Amino acid sequence: MDITVNILLTIATAATPLLIAAIGELVVERSGVLNLGVEGMMIMGAVAGFGVAFLTGSPWLGLLASVVAGAMFSLLFAVMTLSLATNQVATGLSLTLLGLGLSGMLGTSFVGQPGGRLPYLYIPGLSDIPVVGKLLFGQDPVFYLSIALVIAVSWFLFRTRTGLTLRSIGDNHASAHALGIPVIRYRYLAVMFGGACAGLAGGHLSLVYTPQWVENMAAGRGWIALALVVFASWRPLRVLAGAYIFGAVWIGQLHLQASGGISVPTQLLSALPYLATVVVLVLISRNKRLTLTNTPAALGQSFVPDR
Amino acid sequence: MGNCVQQGTGAASGYLLETRGLTKIFGTLKACDHVDLKIRKGEIHSLLGENGAGKSTLVKMLFGSLEPYSGEILWNGQAVRITNPSAAKKLGIGMVFQHFSLFDALTAAENIALSLDRTTPIGTIAAKARDLSTTYGLPLDPGALVGDLSVGERQRIEIIRCLLQTPDLIILDEPTSVLTPQEADRLFETLERLRAEGKSILYISHRLEEVKRICDSATVMRHGKVVDHCDPRQETAASLARMMVGTEVKTAERTPHAAGIGAELLGVHGLTRKPAGPFSMPLKNIRLSVRSGEVLGIAGVAGNGQGEFFEALSGEVLQDKADMVRIGGTPVGRMDISARRRLGAAFVPEERLGHGAAPRMRLSENLLLSRHATDHKTFVGPAGLVRSGAVQATTQRIVADMDVRKSAPDPEAAALSGGNLQKFIIGRELDRKPDVMIVNQPTWGVDAGAAARIRQALIELARQGSAVLVISQDLDELFEISDAIAVIHNGELSEPIPIAEATFERIGLLMGGAEPGHAAAQRENA
Numbered sequence: 048m049d050i051t052v053n054i055l056l057t058i059a060t061a062a063t064p065l066l067i068a069a070i071g072e073l074v075v076e077r078s079g080v081l082n083l084g085v086e087g088m089m090i091m092g093a094v095a096g097f098g099v100a101f102l103t104g105s106p107w108l109g110l111l112a113s114v115v116a117g118a119m120f121s122l123l124f125a126v127m128t129l130s131l132a133t134n135q136v137a138t139g140l141s142l143t144l145l146g147l148g149l150s151g152m153l154g155t156s157f158v159g160q161p162g163g164r165l166p167y168l169y170i171p172g173l174s175d176i177p178v179v180g181k182l183l184f185g186q187d188p189v190f191y192l193s194i195a196l197v198i199a200v201s202w203f204l205f206r207t208r209t210g211l212t213l214r215s216i217g218d219n220h221a222s223a224h225a226l227g228i229p230v231i232r233y234r235y236l237a238v239m240f241g242g243a244c245a246g247l248a249g250g251h252l253s254l255v256y257t258p259q260w261v262e263n264m265a266a267g268r269g270w271i272a273l274a275l276v277v278f279a280s281w282r283p284l285r286v287l288a289g290a291y292i293f294g295a296v297w298i299g300q301l302h303l304q305a306s307g308g309i310s311v312p313t314q315l316l317s318a319l320p321y322l323a324t325v326v327v328l329v330l331i332s333r334n335k336r337l338t339l340t341n342t343p344a345a346l347g348q349s350f351v352p353d354r
Numbered sequence: 355m356g357n358c359v360q361q362g363t364g365a366a367s368g369y370l371l372e373t374r375g376l377t378k379i380f381g382t383l384k385a386c387d388h389v390d391l392k393i394r395k396g397e398i399h400s401l402l403g404e405n406g407a408g409k410s411t412l413v414k415m416l417f418g419s420l421e422p423y424s425g426e427i428l429w430n431g432q433a434v435r436i437t438n439p440s441a442a443k444k445l446g447i448g449m450v451f452q453h454f455s456l457f458d459a460l461t462a463a464e465n466i467a468l469s470l471d472r473t474t475p476i477g478t479i480a481a482k483a484r485d486l487s488t489t490y491g492l493p494l495d496p497g498a499l500v501g502d503l504s505v506g507e508r509q510r511i512e513i514i515r516c517l518l519q520t521p522d523l524i525i526l527d528e529p530t531s532v533l534t535p536q537e538a539d540r541l542f543e544t545l546e547r548l549r550a551e552g553k554s555i556l557y558i559s560h561r562l563e564e565v566k567r568i569c570d571s572a573t574v575m576r577h578g579k580v581v582d583h584c585d586p587r588q589e590t591a592a593s594l595a596r597m598m599v600g601t602e603v604k605t606a607e608r609t610p611h612a613a614g615i616g617a618e619l620l621g622v623h624g625l626t627r628k629p630a631g632p633f634s635m636p637l638k639n640i641r642l643s644v645r646s647g648e649v650l651g652i653a654g655v656a657g658n659g660q661g662e663f664f665e666a667l668s669g670e671v672l673q674d675k676a677d678m679v680r681i682g683g684t685p686v687g688r689m690d691i692s693a694r695r696r697l698g699a700a701f702v703p704e705e706r707l708g709h710g711a712a713p714r715m716r717l718s719e720n721l722l723l724s725r726h727a728t729d730h731k732t733f734v735g736p737a738g739l740v741r742s743g744a745v746q747a748t749t750q751r752i753v754a755d756m757d758v759r760k761s762a763p764d765p766e767a768a769a770l771s772g773g774n775l776q777k778f779i780i781g782r783e784l785d786r787k788p789d790v791m792i793v794n795q796p797t798w799g800v801d802a803g804a805a806a807r808i809r810q811a812l813i814e815l816a817r818q819g820s821a822v823l824v825i826s827q828d829l830d831e832l833f834e835i836s837d838a839i840a841v842i843h844n845g846e847l848s849e850p851i852p853i854a855e856a857t858f859e860r861i862g863l864l865m866g867g868a869e870p871g872h873a874a875a876q877r878e879n880a
Contacts (some may be wrong), residue, residue: 175811208467208476215457215468223454226469227439340459340499 054213054298055182057078059190060256062294064089064248066193068272069279069286070200071244076276077204078237079217079345083139084124085245086269087146092249093116094150097260100163100253109163110189110250117246118239120146125238129231132349143269151262162258164233189251194287201283211235217343220350230350245269271321280338289328296320370395370554371416371447376425378411385411388425389580393523396573398545398555400565402598404801406771412575413525416556418442419451426542443469448521450512450529458501465500466515466691486514490544505536506655513544524548525556530564534655535829535862542568556605560598561830562591562801565592576600599802606695606809606834609817615837616646619821620790621680621701625673627666635659637666642840644790644821649813650850651836652825656863659845660825661704664794667823668701669694681790692727700788700830702779704795704825706772710779717760718742718749720767721782748785756781757807773804781809784815791815794825809835811842829858843867 068085075082095116100109125144127133168191170184204210213233216223220230252264271293279285297320303309304316332338371393378386386408390873393399398587403409414420416427419435426433429445436442442449453769456465463480470479480496487494491512500508509529516524526545530538545555545568559565565572566586574582574597582597584795589597620643627637637659644650654660665671666679673679673687680686681697691701703709711720720746732748735741749764760770767775776797783791796812813835816822825842826832838850841864848864 074400208472211460211464211476212468215464218457219455223468225439225451225455227418227441227443228468234845271364340501342459344459 058294062290065250066290067246068245069275071241075241077217083349084142087143088117088245088251089265090150091267092246093122093253094154096250097253106163106165113246113250118243121242157260164258187255280332283342293324296323372428377423396552397570400569400572401558406577408578415532430459446522448516449525462497505559523554534865620644635845638846649822651832651839654842695728698789700783702793712766716764734878773800792823
């Protein structure tokens, strides 16, 4: 029983950074901006989070630092693509490359240092309930934040006026401009929200998942988050499902590999989470019409208002 | 602006909107040059002019989407600066755009909500929209996805969206260019009702009959300048056209058939195609036949399958079966564009830039791009080297034949005005003397002089023994050049109606889908 609970707990821990980064990128893409720099923003969040926690001794300050670092790093992208109308794909890619290099340089003195870990939240009474108690009420704080984020983003996009405006910009920025909607301002805020989320996801990696600093520790999670957004056809709840399927198969195959009981090539097992996520999300996105009406039509296009 | 009719001066003389010396410069082009415009309260004021005369630039300045270079705008006699569309809305200026500013992936109600101010509770919008739509006789389903709606329905959303803001001045940019005649009538009723309520309307159109019918006064623009004011009810369509163009305008003349109607050159048999995307049209069992010497017109409201039909004929999209399309008797359904061209067909797509021509390439390069496959021997020499001399000579011949006006000897396609580029593209195909000519929207956005020339050229081509198929949303054009008109609605094509029996009303009913399947049923009975 305890083993099952522990496995389920690790699944949540593995899924959380993907979920947070993906939900942030979902908001960015809904506004019509494609930021391929998620990996870079994530790693900047991770190094900033670890560094501040290490230097101040407070993992909470570390977490805050990772959010700020992600948002600031995305601001660079926003200035380039929104104010200077550079190509979004190229700028996003260079943001990732810059983030990987910069974080490696900033983090040299942190390698091998003991890190600070965010305390798990135990709600007295509730978390003592067998099985469910630990799963629902004994997780790390970022887990709760990630679930709250999914609900909040879903409500924001489909129930609020501002969310409607954001979606309209992603559908057709020229029309939005003609209606007098401040397209660039909305996009700046969306990009920075996405950056803050990616930073937070990075902070989760270096403060909760593996509380230490290792160069390139995001290990491609930013790219998985990006793919999740597309495969989830830009719907928050599907992103949640995708992140958890990925986490579950990921942890599952690790246990399989460790047990050594099955003679399947490890490469195949390592590929399994990616395969499973793609298959499941493709299956739930079979409704072509729904997918196409949710796809931001202006995605990746630069917007320069004619004055 | 010497010959302006005096309409009275002074700020407090009851004008709702007045512009003085409004100027906008793009690069070296004066799009608007010291434009003076005066609109009274409770009048429908027409802004007349050819494409490129500066009408759209002017209204964009009034609506705050463009910033004037110089000059001033007076609203109720007060000088105002309209820095963005929200400011225009606050003053009481509403606009219905020519190219709609709607969001395909959102519902009608959501589209309306986006243009209202933030204090309007989102839950009440659907009900409000429904009320207004019944008051003004503009039926609308608030929950429908805009991408699924016809162009006429989309325009209703635009108009309701505009009315919900209770503007004093409503700007309509070419509102009827996408409507059936019946839909246009309904729009005019709405406009007259609004005028009776004391609202002012700035009505932009190049359809002179409409302007004569509903407008109280008119300002005429040419090359960015105001050249005349008039009362359109006192003018004739011909005199209005003269003011717009500056010279007498010829209409195309349908010459009699010299050699008579010959054999079928283009045949379409049971052409069926599934919709390509969520918002595109399927084609349903289309049949038609165009014979030598004949111009067949295809009418229809935009978005009823014209684009899909053209793609199928030109070979951009292949058919399931080879004999769904025949050119000169050969089944070509499985052949690509070049193969169809080699059989003597020529195609002119609707979109000039990016489809009919590569915008950043020179005219001669554009000529080579489309002609090297059909006239390989003429344009390409030994070892695959281009014969630039022949290309240049042909380019110059087309330019001379079609009277293409350009600023440089061999400019980029994008540097030509819409009308001149269209003349070049049509000329490029005519120069081949094709047996079958298929044109989609030959004069869309083309000024009156160029349009007359293009129409005449199409008629002459048919009279020399070619089969010509013209897909157009402009009914006047089709009546001017066609020998018979068929109507496409919802991906279905009606039986062609000979021009002698065709009336605006009859065609208009078919365009609105009043007799769905009527023609097909007739065929089965026969």
